[in-house]
Amino acid sequence: MNELNAVLKIGNVHSVKGRKVDVIVDKSKNASHLLYNGDIIKNVSVGGYIKITKGFEELVGKIEGEFISTDKSLERKEYAHNRDKISRVLNVSLVGYFDKLKFKQGIKELPLIENECYLLTQDEFNRVHHFIKDINGVPDIPIRIGSLASEKGKEISVGVNSLFASHIGIFGNTGSGKSYTLAGLYHKLFKAYQNKSGFKANAKFVIIDFNGEYLNGDENDNIITTFENKNLYKLSTRKQTHKKYPISEEEINDxxxxxxxxxxxxxxxxxxxxxxxxxxxxxxxxxxxxxxxxxxxxxxxxxxxxxxxxxxxxxxxxxxxxxxxxxxxxxxxxxxxxxxxxxxxxxxxxxxxxxxxxxxxxxxxxxxxxxxxxxxxxxxxxxxxxxxxxxxxxxxxxxxxxxxxxxxxxxxxxxxxxxxxxxxxxSVITVSSEMSDNFLDIISLSDVNTSMKKVLPLLICKQIYDKKKQERNDKKYLNIIIDEAHNILSYSSQRESETWKDYRLETFEEIIKEGRKFGVFLTVASQRPSDISSTIISQLHNYFLHRLINNKDIEAVERTVSYLDQVSFEALSILPTGTCILAGLSAQVPIIIEIDKIDEGFEPYNKTIKPTDYWENPDV
Structure with a gap:
């Protein structure tokens, strides 16, 4: 073993139980940081990664816990030092391996007892967090979404195709940054592609906005993207002077x-x-x-x-x-x-x-x-x-x-x-075949009564999905974005008949199960994942998980999100605002990231009021 490897070696495999591995840490490797090749490397800790060498194979595991083990054979020896009797043991879960300088997710082989374990170098750490995959031999196009929460300088980018050609779930309690993440993702995408003619001709995004967070009342607003790129529908069952959403004769005669x-x-x-x-x-x-x-x-x-x-x-x-x-x-x-x-x-x-x-x-x-x-x-x-x-x-x-x-x-x-x-x-729809040419439709339901909030999203989504399915045009892309999705995707609603509930859920479940074949993808955001059909949650490909406190919501995520490891799962209830766990097909391993700030003027209309500003000075 050369001198540099000796610095990085932290211990040996003690036991192997499937993909769960116990590692005994060398007693000299309990410092918080190490100096390696001019870089300061964080030492072994829960949430970090280690490399296990098995011959020429290099396996990668994530540390999910640690405990102290006592060597009973030394307890009877009076001359033995106390620190020699105690061993630090890491609980490690295998997440992938290195293959030709690339990190790949999954289990290729299992380690053997006494296999040596090492800290990752900075280069290896970057490879684990490099999420830009090759598609048919061509690297995906990167789009930056944030930075690693534990390593402030580490930018996180994902592939445009890996993320947006998938069903996305964004979950988190109110005030956790859920809507900000949704707006930030699509603001970044639109900023990168809005001036490309192919994007304007072949991409369509429809946002179902239950609370009016993406339409602030000013019809010239720039929330998410500039006004000229979108068509705004502020629907109302109370006011008569407003724009109605067009529904085709074919759809309305169903x-x-x-x-x-x-x-x-x-x-x-x-x-x-x-x-x-x-x-x-x-x-x-x-x-x-x-x-x-x-x-x-x-x-x-x-x-x-x-x-x-x-x-x-x-x-x-x-x-x-x-x-x-x-x-x-x-x-x-x-x-x-x-x-x-x-x-x-x-x-x-x-x-x-x-x-x-x-x-x-x-x-x-x-x-x-x-x-x-x-x-x-x-x-x-x-x-x-x-x-x-x-x-x-x-x-x-x-x-x-x-x-x-x-x-x-x-x-x-x-x-x-x-x-x-x-x-x-x-009062909210007009029967017409004329549709907007803009690539983004924002449909605000904040001024619509409860019964219509159930009907409209179904009618609108079914129409655009049926049209897309009939076209069978591989060039055309459709993304249906539903914020506060528990309003329409709940399986426990008591305000409607079972027949209506079944029809509603079956329609959206068909979209999420079959839509990919027709270029249709669903993005759902909700503060109550436990209220959403488990069929829909389990079919999502990428998850952005903000702070969740309710036990039922946490259990729903644990039950349906197979990409989540134990460390990430346990962090759900204590995540700070603006920080979320990214897990899914676009990320090789679950990571905690801080979402990038949205350009000024493009943020959603959902800021928390600061009462003292108005209590102390009513004219502000």
Whole structure:
């Protein structure tokens, strides 16, 4: 052994239990640092690395713990020094090996008893933390994300393809820096590629922002990237003057979506919805005034001639009026309430106006009394939205089946009462095939009510995923980014039916399991990983783990993140703000890193308020 190796040698293998190895430390190697070849090297400690030589093989292990062992054979010898009786033992977990000057993750061989163990040189340490892999013989493109927390000067870079062509999970309690990490990663990426024509043409990023952290209210903001690179949607179920998100006709006409959105029963209400959405007879008449008047009068004629109860006739007019905000049918409702009567002895309806009774057989529904009032109504069909037309389609189908087929309303009436929820959906989406050309869409849901916060992300993500899947274009890249993902990916929500919950989770689980084949990747950030489906967490490729305190969250990470070692796992609850554990395919070993600062003006809108600034000086 040469002199330099003697400096680095720290002990020998004492026991081997699979990938867990115990190493007895030489008694002369208990100092905190060593001087080697002009460099100060940190001595053996928990969280550090050692090299185990086995012939020509060089195995690398991470120190996960240490303890003291007493040599009982020396206890009976009075002349033995106390320090000779005690041995320092390291618990080491094998993480990889050196192969032709490169560090490779995994276990190639297991060491033997008495194999010598060494500290890593600075060069070897750098090789362990060199995460830029070769892809088809070509080195990946590096992107710096931070620095090693234990070695302030050690920059950490990962490969663009290794990180962004993967599913990413960012977890941490509120205030731990989770959203800052998310914004920082994509700010770095966009800064590097935003001026490249291929990136603009082939990359698309969609951020689902539940708390409004990436859209601060100023529509010209530069959060994450400059304003001209993104399309902003500040959706609201409370305000009418705002931009709506475009959803295609194909997506909005999906029968499964409407069945689940309206909580339709499987055997009666879902088949009814299918009949309503498949029947274009009335739907085609909602586009101009004359056709709309005809549809209204012909339905009233059908209800009256088929002797439907007067209450149902009046309710039909109410339902039509409630379906369309721009049309008022109150005059028609009043006239039918006052003038339409039922003569039980003659088993006929009659219409009474100016003390004149006109019986059913004398009605002229095209030009006569009932139609006169309809012709005087102010009807502006140009203002009817696509979703209002869908609601009208369901209303007309319901009363058509009452008139013609004597429909049992007991089963369908509960569904009709739930049609009002379509108004909320109509306030946040518009039916259009026009999509933004910018590479980033930010969709803020901070001003959207709770029920729509469940529906919108599903509708939006399903649309862009289905479109991408149908394209089958290998050049196109799509990344769906969901901040506060527990709002939509929770499997324990009690606010929705099991059918809706299953549909929602199955959709996102398909994206995360099959999306890679179509160039679709998911980035999820959450402060409650325990609330997210374990199927989704286990399918993530790269993890940025900030401080987690709740035991259930820590257990969820431990159960599903196979890349995490014991040292990193135990550090989860004490990580400082802005520091996280990087583990996954882009990093050869789990490491604790400090995330780089984001350029000024591009930070997310989530700073913690400092109350004393305003308590002491209210004018600040």
């Amino acid at each position: 029968i499964d979506f409407w069945s689940i959105f309206l909580t339709a029963t499987e055997k009666t209400q879902k088949p009814f919805i299918k009949r309503a959405l498949s029947n274009d007879f009335y739907f085609s008449r909602f586009n101009n005034e004359s056709d709309f008047r005809y549809a209204l009068s012909s339905m009233l004629e059908s209800l009256i001639t088929n002797k439907v109860d007067k209450g149902d006739i009046i309710q039909f007019i109410y339902d039509v009026s409630n379906s369309v905000s721009a049309i008022c049918l109150e005059p028609l409702i009043q006239e039918y309430q006052q003038s339409l009567h039922w003569h039980s002895s003659s088993d006929k309806y009659y219409y009474e106006a100016n003390n004149v009774k006109t019986y059913l057989e004398n009605f002229d529904f095209n030009n006569g009394i009932p139609v006169n009032t309809i012709n005087r109504l102010a009807i502006n069909t140009a203002s009817i939205t696509y979703l209002e037309k869908i609601r009208l389609r369901i209303v007309f189908q319901f009363y058509n089946e009452i008139a013609r087929f004597n429909l049992n309303t007991e089963h369908i009436s509960p569904l009709m009462k739930r049609l009002k929820t379509i108004e909320q959906l109509d």
